Amino acid sequence: MPALYILIPVAIVLVGFAIWLFFWAVDSGQYDDLDGPAHSILFDDDDPMHKAGVSQAQNPDEPSDGEEPPRA
Structure with a gap:
């Protein structure tokens, strides 16, 4: 009881x-x-399409390099 x-x-x-x-x-x-x-x-960190999508998401006003972003 004392332990309580x-x-x-x-x-x-x-x-x-x-x-x-x-x-x-x-x-x-x-x-x-x-x-x-x-x-x-x-x-994949080395995938150029992924990096292009990241840079395009960070700078949406800049035109892309003529590549379309990957479709989900």
């Missing part, structure tokens, strides 16, 4: 810390883009 006097406050503090940590992660943007990292492994 120690374990219950410790458990409450741990739960409070876990809740604070969760809200900190949400506020700092840890869960903003859940799909981006999962899809980024599908593209």
